[in-house]
Amino acid sequence: MKKLVIVFLTFILSLTFFSNFIPPIDNSYLTSAFAEFRSTGDSPHFHGGxxxxxxxxxxxxxxxxxxxxxxxxxxxxxxxxxxxxxxxxxxxxxxxxxxxxxxxxxxxxxxxxxxxxxxxxxxxxxxxxxxxxxxxxxxxxxxxxxxxxxxxxxxxxxxxxxxxxxDPMGFIKPKPLNGEIVLKELVIDGQKYDFVEGKTYEFKGKYPRLSINAFLQVNKNIIGLKEIKLYFSNKLVYHIMFDEIPMEEMYKPFTVYTKDSIAAGYIYKAYYKLYPDTIGYSVKVNNFPTLNQNLDFFPVTIELYDPWERKKTFNFNLRRSN
CATH class of the missing domain: 2.70.70.10 (Glucose Permease (Domain IIA))
Incomplete structure (x- = not known):
């Protein structure tokens, strides 16, 4: 019992420390999120803050x-x-x-x-x-x-x-920005499509090699997402969350992003990879090995979360082509 009390007090103390962090600039606002793709410098990397x-x-x-x-x-x-x-x-x-x-x-x-x-x-x-x-x-x-x-x-x-x-958002709590979570494009087996709610798209192979161009749109600024959940027929198949990243993976962004992502200067277009290729720390769930390979037509749901954990849900269908 004493051990449980100590653990509980430690947890409460940690929460107190987190809640007491303040923003570094008065009356400012967020312009970029944690773990966004970056292609600047010597090598592509995650945005570390x-x-x-x-x-x-x-x-x-x-x-x-x-x-x-x-x-x-x-x-x-x-x-x-x-x-x-x-x-x-x-x-x-x-x-x-x-x-x-x-x-x-x-x-x-x-x-x-x-x-x-x-x-x-x-x-x-x-x-x-x-x-x-x-x-x-x-x-x-x-x-x-x-x-x-x-x-x-x-x-x-x-x-x-x-x-x-x-993710500093777990410590520092800037004022939420008014914006819209956008799912702009799907990439299926290398083919790009404009996303249309409820539309049916085709794929080949054992499973769809799906990636998405998605973000929080705040006026003309694009901010990266905190979390992505992919469901096939209401089953959670893949889950990405940017809560923390080992320093040794900071220069391994292609565990999450596709290689046609770009972020340099004023250009930002990143594609989140929602299939198992090279699995990194930010991939929390990968249920592709347990998929029923006989699924030829199924509904897909994607849940997107912005840096303040606000959620928006998108739906479409996938059909296996011959």
Missing amino acids: IDFSSFLKEGIPIKAVYDGYLVRIEINDSIYGNVVVLQHPNGYRSVYAHLSSFSYKIQPIVDDLISEFGTNKIIVNFPENEIIFSQGEVVAYTGKTGEAIQPHVHVEIRNSKETMIF
Whole structure:
């Protein structure tokens, strides 16, 4: 009984920590979601965090999402640009990227490093509790260093060993955006179709090799999804969820996305792969091995969830062709 009480209290304490994280920019909003496809940099990869708007401005203050101490700064990284990493007492780390400048506690150190090493990539680790930040204290200022196209702040949540990266939406709760969950295209056995609710599509082989172009549409901005569930004849067949990703899989996005996905600059068109090819950590359910191979015609339901876990359901039919 005592052990159960301890476990319960630990769980409640964790929830309290999560609920006490704050957004890094005042009155801002989400512009990109966790685990979106990226084809920038040296290799395609998952988007490791979430992005907050800085209203197209550099120099907007970025606040510590929770109490913590400075673990590391990085300067001139080709993807992340300038970076601050904080360690929090709940065991998690927060990462802030694409910075234009740093807190007054850090900037003199950065200036000295740049004067010595110039534009080379610089990484500096700091002793525990040497430089401390309170929740809400300014740690840096927004910019567009690294691969950023427009000024914003990219925020990640990692474990203390930085072997696992988590969806920051499980910790930070930005205001929900008004938008529409869209299922725009189906790709079946390599053939692209505009999605039409209730339509019947054909496939070949043992099972349909189905992928989808789907997203949350917010004005002109496209935001990636949190979760996808695929049902054949009301049976859950495939389930993708972006809750956490091992760091070793960050550069393996094709476990979830197809190779004709693209995300570079202002172009974003990603196709979620809803069939077993190379299975990664984000694939939570794969029931394709248990499918009845004699199904020649069946209803299909796809449930799509946005980053705030709002759901929209889409329906169509599949027929095996000769």
